Amino acid sequence: MKLITHLDIDVEQEDQVTVMLELAAPGLPAAEPRLPAAVQIVLDRSGSMHGGRLQAAKQALVRLVDRLDPADQFGLVAFADDVQVVVPAQPVTGKDAVRAAIAGLGAGGSTNLSGGLLRGVQEARRVATETGATLLLLSDGKANQGETDPDRLAEVAAAARQHRVTTSTVGIGLGYDEALMAALARGGQGSHVFAEHGDAAAAAVAGEVSGLLATTVQAASLTVRPHGPVDSVRIWNALPAQGVGAAIVAEIGDLWSDETRRITLTFSVPAMAGLGLAEVAELELRWVSLPELVEHTLAMPVNVNVVPGDQAAGRIRDPEVTSELVFLQVQDDKRRAAELLRAGAWDDADRRY
Numbered sequence: 001m002k003l004i005t006h007l008d009i010d011v012e013q014e015d016q017v018t019v020m021l022e023l024a025a026p027g028l029p030a031a032e033p034r035l036p037a038a039v040q041i042v043l044d045r046s047g048s049m050h051g052g053r054l055q056a057a058k059q060a061l062v063r064l065v066d067r068l069d070p071a072d073q074f075g076l077v078a079f080a081d082d083v084q085v086v087v088p089a090q091p092v093t094g095k096d097a098v099r100a101a102i103a104g105l106g107a108g109g110s111t112n113l114s115g116g117l118l119r120g121v122q123e124a125r126r127v128a129t130e131t132g133a134t135l136l137l138l139s140d141g142k143a144n145q146g147e148t149d150p151d152r153l154a155e156v157a158a159a160a161r162q163h164r165v166t167t168s169t170v171g172i173g174l175g176y177d178e179a180l181m182a183a184l185a186r187g188g189q190g191s192h193v194f195a196e197h198g199d200a201a202a203a204a205v206a207g208e209v210s211g212l213l214a215t216t217v218q219a220a221s222l223t224v225r226p227h228g229p230v231d232s233v234r235i236w237n238a239l240p241a242q243g244v245g246a247a248i249v250a251e252i253g254d255l256w257s258d259e260t261r262r263i264t265l266t267f268s269v270p271a272m273a274g275l276g277l278a279e280v281a282e283l284e285l286r287w288v289s290l291p292e293l294v295e296h297t298l299a300m301p302v303n304v305n306v307v308p309g310d311q312a313a314g315r316i317r318d319p320e321v322t323s324e325l326v327f328l329q330v331q332d333d334k335r336r337a338a339e340l341l342r343a344g345a346w347d348d349a350d351r352r353y
Contacts, residue, residue, distance in 0.1 A: 001025055001217055001255070003285050003298055008321040017280070017304050020321045021263045025217045025255035026289070035291050037212055038073035038133035039064070040089055040165075042120035043105070044172075046080045048141045050107035053172055056198025057138055060205040061102050067209065068092040073127040076102065079116030080109030081145065089123040113139060114146035114153060117184070121156065124165045131290065132164030134212050135188070138201060140172035143180060150180040154187030158240065166190045166254060170204045173197065179338040186238045189253035211256035220252035220287040222263060230280050231268040236328035238335070239263070252287075264324050269304060277303050 002024040007017060028034070041064075043057060061076065068074055075089025076098075086101050117137060124133040147153060157167040167188025169181040172195050185192035191208070195201035225247045226233055233248060235241055241250040255261060267280050281302040288295050307315075337352035 001220075001285070001287055001289075001296070001298070003283070003300055005283075005300065005302065006318055006321050007304065008317045008325070009315050015269050016266055017269055018264060018266045018321055018325050019302055020318075020324050021222070021265070021283070023220070023252070023255065023261045023263070023285070025257060025259045025261075028214055028216060028257045029291075033291070034213060035131050036069070036071040036073070036129045037131065038089070038124065038127050038129045039068070039209065039212065040075045040120050040124035040127075040133060040135045041077070042116045042135060042137040043076065043078045043086075044080075044111060044113070044116070044137075044139035044141065045078045045105055045107050045109075046111045046141055047108050048111075048175070049172075053140055053198040053201065054105065054107045056202045057172075057205070058102050058105060060202035062099050063202075064205060064209050065092060065095055065098050065102075067213070073129060073133070074098065075120075075123045075127065077116050077120040077123060078105055079112050079119075080107070081112060082109070083112060083115040083119045085119065085123065089127040110145050111139065111141045111143050112145040113137075113143035113180075114148070114156075117153060117156060121160045121165060121167075125160065125163045128164050130293070131215065131218060132166060134190070134208075135160065135165055135167045136170065136190075136205065136208055137167065137181070137184065138170045138172060138205070139181065140176050142175070142177040148180075150177075150183035153180060154183040157184045157186075157188030157190075161187070161189050161251075168192070168208055170195055170201055170208070172201045179335065179342070182238070182335070186240065189240060189251055211259070214257040215254050216257045216290050217255040218253075218288045218290060220255060220285070222250045222252060223284040223286070224248045224250070224265065225282045225284070226267070227280055227282070229270055229278070231270050233268075233281070234266040236264045236266065236325065236332065237262075238331070255287075262324055264321070264328055266325070267302070267304075276306060278306055279303050 004022040006020040076087040168190030193204040239250040340349035
């Protein structure tokens with residue numbers, strides 16, 4: 001895997017500097033057979049999914065089953081008021097029976113999302129392969145039965161990740177709970193996709209599964225070790241992170257073949273005694289490559305160029321780094337505004353938006 005760093009600007013003797021990292025996963029080896037995959041679908045079949053949305057989701061699941069090998073594991077849990085194990089997670093050997101079970105699904109009832117999630121996690125853990133399992137949750141609404149708190153449900157996804165179950169989510173339409181679905185994906189180290197209508201949801205499912213069947217990197221993590229002069233570090237991406245001694249460890253998760261992912265960090269750099277290059281941190285990227293299941297480590301220093309104030313006054317920030325930072329700041333404000341709305345702090349939420 002390749003790691004490239006982009007620095008936004010040279011710094012004065014006291015400043016903030018933003019570093020954008022680009023991670024590039026390797027491609028699949030030519031003619032290399034892939035390892036068996038485990039896919040667990042958790043599908044919202046509540047009343048709001050009636051019609052085009054549910055039909056498009058069912059068609060996407062049939063296409064998914066068509067692509068899987070007999071050695072792959074597939075399961076389907078559907079939820080409304082109740083939770084139904086439509087297809088118990090198992091090897092994909094009887095595809096006609098699986099297609100018939102999907103075709104028989106109908107819509108109706110409320111949205112017991114937590115019940116569907118918990119049952120789906122149980123199934124995914126039961127059949128996780130050598131490379132783990134992926135749980136993909138599709139919903140167009142807001143959870144209104146069972147547990148509905150995004151933080152609590154994110155904890156469920158995070159606990160599942162400890163058992164090698166990655167959780168990704170697809171939010172369908174404009175009315176779904178973005179805060180909840182994004183929190184699940186963050187906790188489960190998966191991705192969150194917005195699909196405006198049923199056809200877009202079908203495309204999102206196809207994209208997620210294409211990535212799953214071509215994964216070349218697993219268990220990737222980034223350790224940031226600030227050096228003496230750094231006051232603070234901010235990781236802008238919504239990654240699970242924790243402090244380990246003086247370092248910060250952010251969990252990146254899995255990457256697809258040839259996927260490029262960006263991570264953006266801001267360092268607060270206090271006044272330094274001298275000018276010129278100064279090392280403010282060390283980055284350590286760890287990952288397991290597939291299909292050989294070999295662990296790798298790549299270390300890289302973060303150097304800044306300390307310049308006098310008159311020289312710093314004419315500096316021009318890297319537009320690519322600046323654009324990425326602004327995008328992530330907007331996403332952060334959206335998340336915080338949603339939290340304030342749930343807490344009833346309308347004026348504060350309005351200022352955030």
